[in-house]
Amino acid sequence: MKERLSISxxxxxxxxxxxxxxxxxxxGLFNPQFVDPQTGYRYYxxxxxxxxxxxxxxRQLGMTTTEIKQYFSERxxxxxAELLAAKHAELVRKLEELTALEENVRDKLTFLQEILSEEDRSAIMFRMIERRRLFTLHQQINSNLELCYGVLGLENRLTETAPILASNRLGVLLSRDSLEAGRFESPSTIFVVAKRATAVQKSNLIVVPAGMFACIRYYGELWNRSDSLAALLGELERQGFEMTGDALQIMQVDITITDNPSEVMFEIQVPVRKRAESQSRFGDA
Known part of the structure; x- marks a missing residue:
C-alpha cells in the first residue's frame, strides 16, 4: 500500500x-495533491x-461539474441540504416523466399483442369504457393537411412528455347529429385523451362519461369511415340500441408502428344504450 498514486x-x-x-x-474540480519537482509528474x-x-x-445524480464545484466550494x-433537495426534486420529476412514458408504452404493447392474437378485427364489439377527459383546441379537420397542423397544435400545448401518436389516445369526435343524418364525412374535432396528471383548462376539456360503447375497427385513412359507420349504425338499429352522444374515432395503429398503409387502423366508439320498450312500441306504431 502506498500513499501517492499516479493518474492511472x-x-x-x-x-x-x-x-x-x-x-x-x-x-479545477479535482487536482492531484503532489507534484514531483524533478519530473513534473503529478500524483494523487x-x-x-x-x-x-x-x-x-x-455525477450519477446528474449534477454538472459546475454544480459539483459549487458544492465543494461552500460545503x-x-x-x-439545499442543493441535494433541489436535485432530489429534479429526480422525482424525471421519474414521474419516465413512469408516464413506461405506462404509455406498456399500454400500447398490450394493445398490439391483443390485436395480433385476434382473428376477426372488424367485428362489432360492445364494451364498457371508463370516464375519459379529452384535451382539444376545438379545431375542425377535414383533410390530411389539417390533421398535421391539428396534431402539432395538440402536441405543442401538452405538458406531458409521453408520446401521443403511439398511445391509442389521438382521435376525432364525430358529432351525433352528423351521424344520425348520415353525414359520415363531416368535419370532425381533433383531440387527445388527457392523462390524469395533465393540467387542462376547462375551455379545452371535453368529458366523456363512462358507459357502454359499440365499437368497430377498420383499416385505411382517417376519412375512410363511411362503410364502417354504416355497418355499425345498422347493427345498432337491428339490436335496438340508440346513440347517447358524440362518437370517438381513435387511432389504434399508425405510422409510428408500421410502414404498411394497409395495417393503419382506427376504432370508432359510439356511446349507446338500449331503447326502452315503450319507445320501441311507439316507434313501430
Missing amino acids: EMAQLRGISAETLRHYDRI SIFQYEVLGTIKEL NIRNS
Whole structure:
C-alpha cells in the first residue's frame, strides 16, 4: 500500500477513466495533491479517495461539474441540504416523466399483442369504457393537411412528455347529429385523451362519461369511415340500441408502428344504450 498514486492508478481504483481525471484537473474540480519537482509528474493522495467518490456519486445524480464545484466550494450542512433537495426534486420529476412514458408504452404493447392474437378485427364489439377527459383546441379537420397542423397544435400545448401518436389516445369526435343524418364525412374535432396528471383548462376539456360503447375497427385513412359507420349504425338499429352522444374515432395503429398503409387502423366508439320498450312500441306504431 502506498500513499501517492499516479493518474492511472487513481482512475483504476475508482473505476473511472484517466482522461476523466485529467479533465477534472484542467477545470479545477479535482487536482492531484503532489507534484514531483524533478519530473513534473503529478500524483494523487490515497486520502483523496473520498472526494473523488463524492464527485462520482454526484455525477450519477446528474449534477454538472459546475454544480459539483459549487458544492465543494461552500460545503456546509445547510448548503448541502439545499442543493441535494433541489436535485432530489429534479429526480422525482424525471421519474414521474419516465413512469408516464413506461405506462404509455406498456399500454400500447398490450394493445398490439391483443390485436395480433385476434382473428376477426372488424367485428362489432360492445364494451364498457371508463370516464375519459379529452384535451382539444376545438379545431375542425377535414383533410390530411389539417390533421398535421391539428396534431402539432395538440402536441405543442401538452405538458406531458409521453408520446401521443403511439398511445391509442389521438382521435376525432364525430358529432351525433352528423351521424344520425348520415353525414359520415363531416368535419370532425381533433383531440387527445388527457392523462390524469395533465393540467387542462376547462375551455379545452371535453368529458366523456363512462358507459357502454359499440365499437368497430377498420383499416385505411382517417376519412375512410363511411362503410364502417354504416355497418355499425345498422347493427345498432337491428339490436335496438340508440346513440347517447358524440362518437370517438381513435387511432389504434399508425405510422409510428408500421410502414404498411394497409395495417393503419382506427376504432370508432359510439356511446349507446338500449331503447326502452315503450319507445320501441311507439316507434313501430
